[in-house]
Amino acid sequence: MRVGMFLNYAGGFREAADEVAELEQAGVDLIVVPEAYSFDAVSQLGFLAARTSTITLASGILQLYTRTPTLTAMTAAGLDYVSGGRFELGIGASGPQVIEGFHGVRYDAPLGRTRELVEICRMTWRREPVIHDGAKYRIPLPAGEGTGLGKPLKLINHPVRERIPITIASLGPKSVAQTAEIADGWLPMFFHPERAADVWGDALAAGAAKRSSELAPLDVFANPALAVTDHPEAVLPLVKPQIALYVGGMGARGKNFYNDLIASYGFEAAAAKVQDLYLEGRKEEAIAAVPDELARAISLIGPASEVAERVAAFRAAGVTTLAVTPLAGTAAERVALMSALRSIVG
Secondary structure, X not given: OEXXXXXXXXXXXXXXXXXXXXXXXXXXXXXXXXXXXOOOHHHHHHHHHHHOXXXXXXXXXXXXXXXXXHHHXXXXXXXXXXXXXXXXXXXXXXXXXXXXXXXXXXXXXXXHHHHHHHHHHHHHHXXXXXXXXXXXXXXXXXXXXXXXXXXXXXXXXXXXXXXXXXXXXXXXXXXXXHHXXXXXXXXXXXXXXXXXXXXXXXXXXXXXXXXOOOOOOOEEEEOOEEEEOOXXXXXXXXXXXXXXXXXXXXXXXXXXXXXHHHHHOOOHHHHHHHHHHHHOOOHHHHHHOOOHHHHHHOOEEEOHHHHHHHHHHHHHOOOOEEEEEEOOOOHHHHHHHHHHHHHHHO
16 A cells, blocks of 8 residues: 655745655655645745655646646656656546636536546557547547648657556546446545445446456545544544535535535535525535535545555555545645654554
């Protein structure tokens, strides 16, 4: 099981880069750089590549809609090059609120776009002339849709690797099945070890049945909050604002993937209540409505012995990469937490 961490650079990116160098020395395997509607992840990853030497660097996630598939491939190849073969491409569809609300691009066909993007990336990394005739991407652009001057081109540079790992963030049954079929890794959100198989088991099995023998077994990520503490009751409230934000505010009624997920875990009433309160602007009440049972189940919070038990539960549920969010106020505390987790995981 790999030990990784989602990077928070709210306190300054240069400071975060210094911290990553310390995490590398502490034995952390992976750093995931987020990209929502903040600074882009690519520039941050390039900076980290120059400041580190062994740790794996991943995007978490580059969304599908605003970069062409070939630009995504070029970007991944470039990051793999400057990091010496240490980059993993994390991609995902994001959601309509961000894609249409922030980028002004229509949110459509996430499944089809994901499959085509993966095909085009791998074609590009093999340095084949990029020729693709799909439902969403046609390369080169046909004469009737452009000048007619486009011709098949291949990447000028030789990538460090022609198979850069691709991790897909997905939640719904169809998208999870497709991820299990075509991706190197799967990044769900709010992973509940005891209920994951009930929610995703059939989809994962369906995708695995179609999986190419050229692909290694699927790398399954989980992103629990982490706090090794003898007073979990004091820390547990810290994870609830994020749960409330996603379950309550990341989408509209009837179109919120995270709300649907939490409901499928058996928390239908709580998910509905959190969403109602959040959309009514009663955010503090929405946060308070997040059940303790849910917050504990999807986190690693408690004494070392309890955290070890939860790590074992995640491992038993098929998780191969723990990309955690440490609950600590300083870099030194985060490094200590990650070092403790490294010791617990082994």
